[in-house]
Amino acid sequence: xxxxxxxxxxxxxxxxxxxxxxxxxxxxxxxxxxxxxxxxxxxxxxxxxxxxxxxxxxxxxxxxxxxxxxxxxxxxxxxxxxxxxxxxxxxxxxxxxxxxxxxxxxxxxxxxxxxxxxxxxxxxxxxxxxxxxxxxxxxxxxxxxxxxxxxxxxxxxxxxxxxxxxxxxxxxxxxxxxxxxxxxxxxxxxxxxxxxxxxxxxxxxxxxxxxxxxxxxxxxxxxxxxxxxxxxxxxxxxxxxxxxxxxxxxxxxxxxxxxxxxxxxxxxxxxxxxxxxxxxxxxxxxxxxxxxxxxxxxxxxxxxxxxxxxxxxxxxxxxxxxxxxxxxxxxxxxxxxxxxxxxxxxxxxxxxxxxxxxxxxxxxxxxxxxxxxxxxxxxxxxxxxxxxxxxxxxxxxxxxxxxxxxxxxxxxxxxxxxxxxxxxxxxxxxxxxxxxxxxxxxxxxxxxxxxxxxxxxxxxxxxxxxxxxxxxxxxxxxxxxxxxxxxxxxxxxxxxxxxxxxxxxxxxxxxxxxxxxxxxxxxxxxxxxxxxxxxxxxxxxxxxxxxxxxxxxxxxxxxxxxxxxxxxxxxxxxxxxxxxxxxxxxxxxxxxxxxxxxxxxxxxxxxxxxxx
Amino acid sequence: xxxxxxxxxxxxxxxxxxxxxxxxxxxxxxxxxxxxxxxxxxxxxxxxxxxxxxxxxxxxxxxxxxxxxxxxxxxxxxxxxxxxxxxxxxxxxxxxxxxxxxxxxxxxxxxxxxxxxxxxxxxxxxxxxxxxxxxxxxxxxxxxxxxxxxxxxxxxxxxxxxxxxxxxxxxxxxxxxxxxxxxxxxxxxxxxxxxxxxxxxxxxxxxxxxxxxxxxxxxxxxxxxxxxxxxxxxxxxxxxxxxxxxxxxxxxxxxxxxxxxxxxxxxxxxxxxxxxxxxxxxxxxxxxxxxxxxxxxxxxxxxxxxxxxxxxx
Numbered sequence: 052x053x054x055x056x057x058x059x060x061x062x063x064x065x066x067x068x069x070x071x072x073x074x075x076x077x078x079x080x081x082x083x084x085x086x087x088x089x090x091x092x093x094x095x096x097x098x099x100x101x102x103x104x105x106x107x108x109x110x111x112x113x114x115x116x117x118x119x120x121x122x123x124x125x126x127x128x129x130x131x132x133x134x135x136x137x138x139x140x141x142x143x144x145x146x147x148x149x150x151x152x153x154x155x156x157x158x159x160x161x162x163x164x165x166x167x168x169x170x171x172x173x174x175x176x177x178x179x180x181x182x183x184x185x186x187x188x189x190x191x192x193x194x195x196x197x198x199x200x201x202x203x204x205x206x207x208x209x210x211x212x213x214x215x216x217x218x219x220x221x222x223x224x225x226x227x228x229x230x231x232x233x234x235x236x237x238x239x240x241x242x243x244x245x246x247x248x249x250x251x252x253x254x255x256x257x258x259x260x261x262x263x264x265x266x267x268x269x270x271x272x273x274x275x276x277x278x279x280x281x282x283x284x285x286x287x288x289x290x291x292x293x294x295x296x297x298x299x300x301x302x303x304x305x306x307x308x309x310x311x312x313x314x315x316x317x318x319x320x321x322x323x324x325x326x327x328x329x330x331x332x333x334x335x336x337x338x339x340x341x342x343x344x345x346x347x348x349x350x351x352x353x354x355x356x357x358x359x360x361x362x363x364x365x366x367x368x369x370x371x372x373x374x375x376x377x378x379x380x381x382x383x384x385x386x387x388x389x390x391x392x393x394x395x396x397x398x399x400x401x402x403x404x405x406x407x408x409x410x411x412x413x414x415x416x417x418x419x420x421x422x423x424x425x426x427x428x429x430x431x432x433x434x435x436x437x438x439x440x441x442x443x444x445x446x447x448x449x450x451x452x453x454x455x456x457x458x459x460x461x462x463x464x465x466x467x468x469x470x471x472x473x474x475x476x477x478x479x480x481x482x483x484x485x486x487x488x489x490x491x492x493x494x495x496x497x498x499x500x501x502x503x504x505x506x507x508x509x510x511x512x513x514x515x516x517x518x519x520x521x522x523x524x525x526x527x528x529x530x531x532x533x534x535x536x537x538x539x540x541x542x543x544x545x546x547x548x549x550x551x552x553x554x555x556x557x558x559x560x561x562x563x564x565x566x567x568x569x570x571x572x573x574x575x576x577x578x579x580x581x582x583x584x585x586x587x588x589x590x591x592x593x594x595x596x597x598x599x600x601x602x603x604x605x606x607x608x609x610x611x612x613x614x615x616x617x618x619x620x621x622x623x624x625x626x627x628x629x630x631x632x633x634x635x636x637x638x639x640x641x642x643x644x645x646x647x648x649x650x651x652x653x654x655x656x657x658x659x660x661x662x663x
Numbered sequence: 664x665x666x667x668x669x670x671x672x673x674x675x676x677x678x679x680x681x682x683x684x685x686x687x688x689x690x691x692x693x694x695x696x697x698x699x700x701x702x703x704x705x706x707x708x709x710x711x712x713x714x715x716x717x718x719x720x721x722x723x724x725x726x727x728x729x730x731x732x733x734x735x736x737x738x739x740x741x742x743x744x745x746x747x748x749x750x751x752x753x754x755x756x757x758x759x760x761x762x763x764x765x766x767x768x769x770x771x772x773x774x775x776x777x778x779x780x781x782x783x784x785x786x787x788x789x790x791x792x793x794x795x796x797x798x799x800x801x802x803x804x805x806x807x808x809x810x811x812x813x814x815x816x817x818x819x820x821x822x823x824x825x826x827x828x829x830x831x832x833x834x835x836x837x838x839x840x841x842x843x844x845x846x847x848x849x850x851x852x853x854x855x856x857x858x859x860x861x862x863x864x865x866x867x868x869x870x871x872x873x874x875x876x877x878x879x880x881x882x883x884x885x886x887x888x889x890x891x892x893x894x895x896x897x898x899x900x901x902x903x904x905x906x907x908x909x910x911x912x913x914x915x916x917x918x919x920x921x922x923x924x925x926x927x928x929x930x931x932x933x934x935x936x937x938x939x940x941x942x943x944x945x946x947x948x949x950x951x952x953x954x955x956x957x958x959x960x961x962x963x964x965x966x967x968x969x970x971x972x973x974x975x976x
Contacts, residue, residue, distance in 0.1 A: 188678065189678060189681060189682060191907075191910065192678060192682065192910060192952065192955050192956075193682070193910070194910055194911075194913045194914040194917070194951055194955075195911070195914050196914035196915075196917045196918065196932075197913075197914065197917065197932050197936070197947065197948075197951065200917070200932055200933060200936040200937070201690070201936045201944060203936070203937075204936040204937050204938075204939055205690075205693040205939070206693075277803065281805040284805060285805055285807050285918045288807060288918075289807075289918060289921050289922075289933075291933075291937075303808075303811075307811060310811075310815070314815075317811060321808055321811075324804075324805065324808060325803065325804050325808065328802075328803030328804060328805070329799060329800065329803040329804075331803065332799050332802050332803040333799060336799065442876075445879075445880055447876050447879055447880060475879075475882050475884065475885070476882065477882075478879065478880055478881065478882040479880065479881040479882025479883070480882055482880075483880065483881070484876075484877065484880035484881075486873060486876070486877050486880075488873055491872065491873040491874065492873045492874050492876075492877040493874055493877070494874045494878065494892050494896065495874075495896065495970070495971065495972065496892070496895045496896050496969065496970060496971060497892070497895075502878075505881075505883060505887070506881035506882055506883055509882065509883065509884065509887075510881075510882055541971040541972075543971065543972050554877070557877075557881060558881075560881075561881070561882070
């Protein structure tokens with residue numbers, strides 16, 4: 052562990068941002084982390100051994116004896132003697148005192164200066180902040196070892212001086228952490244409130260700010276402590292330390308010179324350094340894990356769990372389970388002959404196996420027919436399983452999700468049974484996908500052009516120039532004013548509406564039979580929503596493509612869809628021509644969805660909450 | 664892009680200037696009776712005074728500083744007080760040795776951590792757990808202890824590599840490999856531990872992004888999703904960790920060079936600081952400063968290549 056680790060070990064500032072609420076539980080949760088507890092116990096033992104050194108050995112660690120050089124373990128000397136006849140066990144114990152005290156000194160110096168300057172710079176800002184950030188950059192550009200060697204040459208080989216200087220070099224580790232945390236909370240309302248109610252700055256800092264950074268500081272301290280040990284042991288090992296005191300580094304130095312005569316002498320201090328280092332690292336890792344969990348309780352996992360939970364809640368706690376044949380089917384208009392089936396889903400069940408062996412079913416016994424050339428709306432509230440159904444058709448369920456039962460036939464071919472290579476051919480080429488959130492569905496590191504042409508080149512096998520020509524044409528088709536410019540742009544340079552147009556262009560680029568659009572307008576402004584729906588309608592007319600559109604909004608259905616399936620709690624409750632369902636909704640759930648569009652204020656509440 | 668490069672470069676030069684100035688003033692303030700130090704206690708006071716005069720130590724510190732700075736700008740850093748060897752020569756001959764080790768370690772670490780990090784992220788399970796344990800050990804065990812261990816096994820027992828010394832690559836390639844392999848491994852292990860962890864978590868994070876699903880929905884091959892898209896997005900954070908570790912790597916090289924008896928900058932550093940050879944130490948400060956600045960610039964440019972958002976600022 053070199054000083055390089057200071058920087059690698061530094062906490063990302065955002066870890067500290069939001070742990071106020073969880074901090075009281077942090078200590079309690081840490082005590083439940085077995086690895087963290089084990090590491091902490093080892094550290095406590097090492098410290099106790101250092102403190103109680105005189106009780107654990109009767110030898111003076113510095114007592115040189117020519118008569119007992121390089122004795123093996125046992126016979127009076129527990130771990131034998133070194134090249135000068137000193138007792139190894141007592142050296143190890145007393146060495147721990149100096150080594151740990153030295154590292155503690157460096158850590159305290161770094162922490163005191165770093166925390167103080169970080170608080171001042173973060174809380175008051177202005178010139179102090181710029182000065183401090185300059186000094187930080189400067190310190191971080193200095194190779195610590197060289198500075199320490201120079202300092203030692205000038206000031207002599209005192210352990211304490213060297214550790215104080217090293218502490219100063221490590222100040223940025225604490226400064227950056229505290230500064231980031233403090234400038235994060237400085238403008239929060241509760242700080243303003245405290246200030247307005249006349250609480251002094253000092254009390255605000257102590258009460259409201261220090262508590263926020265307490266745990267990250269402990270974490271940083273354990274990392275810095277480990278680094279200080281490594282550097283100090285390294286210097287002593289090379290013979291640059293104070294040779295008159297017992298330290299683990301001096302022991303290693305002695306052991307290295309006697310490596311051929313008695314290899315054991317390297318092992319004991321080496322083990323001491325390694326065990327301490329590993330314990331500190333594990334302690335830090337355990338603390339970091341707990342911190343990160345309270346900072347962002349794994350957003351995505353939570354989101355997935357929430358969807359699954361909502362679905363299960365719905366499936367388990369709702370009305371008595373209706374058997375599949377209870378789906379209300381509206382009659383087709385008799386005037387026209389029905390178009391052939393393109394997608395035929397039969398008895399689909401999707402589930403997420405849980406660690407305890409059970410399976411959470413989010414879609415159960417869903418049957419759905421989509422006819423060639425139609426726009427089919429799959430409607431239901433959040434958590435009803437409609438997106439899971441859509442993803443199953445693409446075979447792109449989130450990690451852990453599985454198709455448990457049923458078949459998904461595209462033109463008679465069961466997609467739930469084809470190999471993943473065959474599925475890759477089908478995706479993009481025959482089924483395409485338009486996602487909900489345009490901005491997060493474009494790879495931020497590649498240009499729009501490269502993301503549009505890559506699938507065309509693999510799917511259609513066209514040349515690079517041909518793919519570019521097609522992409523430009525597509526961009527024009529989806530209503531992008533300056534295709535050349537957008538082609539060369541990166542996703543972050545586009546607006547949400549533009550990005551959604553690009554994604555639609557991508558979906559139609561390889562001439563698919565079926566497009567699955569997962570709430571394609573939900574994340575957009577109302578005016579843009581209408582434009583995107585217009586675009587989808589135009590493209591559908593032009594290309595004759597079939598669209599399965601997942602939505603929670605009957606407005607979208609009314610605007611676009613030929614037929615509708617209403618989904619609730621993981622199953623289809625009502626299906627039929629859009630006209631028929633609009634005219635005469637049968638199922639109470641369908642009716643409640645209708646009520647929701649008629650009375651906007653009622654619908655907004657729950658959706659906004661569950662979608663956030 | 665050009666203005667960005669120029670601005671970073673100017674900032675670096677300014678930083679270097681501040682470091683050099685502070686170092687110069689501190690070192691000379693602490694240098695004490697230089698003539699006496701060089702000539703030893705037996706020299707007469709007259710010769711000591713003469714020596715001080717030769718070295719130009721009689722003029723005020725500020726005058727000397729500006730004269731040194733003027734010469735330094737033309738590439739002349741004076742001569743060592745003890746060997747009379749020009750500082751530039753002394754440093755440049757050893758610089759390439761140290762750079763071999765450091766860049767060797769950077770390349771080895773980058774490649775190895777990419778492989779291990781991606782592997783751990785994709786496979787999970789026992790592969791992930793083994794790599795985690797390795798990371799903790801690599802992070803916790805100091806590089807020089809690993810060096811001692813490596814020397815013991817691979818040099819002294821198995822005789823695969825040389826325990827000490829250095830053979831230039833231009834002189835004899837096989838000899839070069841036998842001398843640099845162990846030092847590079849010793850330097851790399853701590854770095855690999857840190858960077859592999861970063862790669863692992865960035866890859867896991869990138870794989871959860873929505874755009875990965877969209878790419879797959881377009882029928883893009885799994886290989887392209889992973890190695891073109893995910894890896895490029897995961898590269899930025901890993902690169903930052905690598906960059907932040909670079910200064911530490913230079914420090915680590917000092918210790919590793921001592922263990923393996925390699926005539927690099929580390930040896931100059933040890934020798935010059937213990938003798939108090941101020942011109943040589945100053946040369947060292949400048950050399951390391953320039954390396955750090957250039958490396959940071961390259962990393963910034965690479966970041967811009969990986970992450971288009973970083974290009975605007």
